[in-house]
Amino acid sequence: MTIDLTRDERTVLRCGLAEWGGPAACTDALAVAMGFQDVPDLFEQAKRLRATLxxxxxxxxxxxxxxxxxxxxxxxxxxxxxxxxxxxxxGFADEETLPILRDLQRKIARALGSAHYRPGPPERL
Known part of the structure; x- marks a missing residue:
């Protein structure tokens, strides 16, 4: 599925994926919550996704x-x-990144046909 993104939007997404191999500290549980199998899968897919973007x-x-x-x-x-x-x-200031992320959220949600993505029913506490 193609989503029309600006250069900055693509760059922010590519930076976001790259950060997991840098200063970020992911756990397997967090990787799974994001939709990956584990941290090694996150790293592998992030590399491919950055190239695709x-x-x-x-x-x-x-x-x-x-x-x-x-x-x-x-x-x-x-x-x-x-x-x-x-x-x-x-190289992206917070004040520059936040509006880009908001635009990405709108564009991706619109393209996916949903304002919010919920992978399944919420767990009962």
Whole structure:
């Protein structure tokens, strides 16, 4: 599925995926929550997804979801992601990244036909 993205939007997604191999600290449980099998699968798929985004080739719906959630978490979390280091390691200031992420959320949700992605029913507490 092709989604029309700007160069900055593609770059932010590519940076988001790349950060998992840098300052971010993923666990297998978090990788699974993002849609990957485990951390090695995250690394393997991130490399392929970054190349696909760079070549402006289409992604499957599940790949768009994984790419977006991985970028959201790595940008926002200082525990698991880049957090405070995001602007240093990517070159994108927080004030520049947030509007790009919001645009990505809208475009990807629209393309997937849903305002929110829920992989299954919520667990009961």
């Amino acid at each position: 760079a070549d402006e080739e289409p992604l499957r719906a599940s790949e768009w979801r994984k790419t977006l959630i991985a970028t959201e978490i790595v940008f926002a979390s200082d525990v698991f992601g880049s957090g405070m280091d995001w602007s240093i390691t990517t």
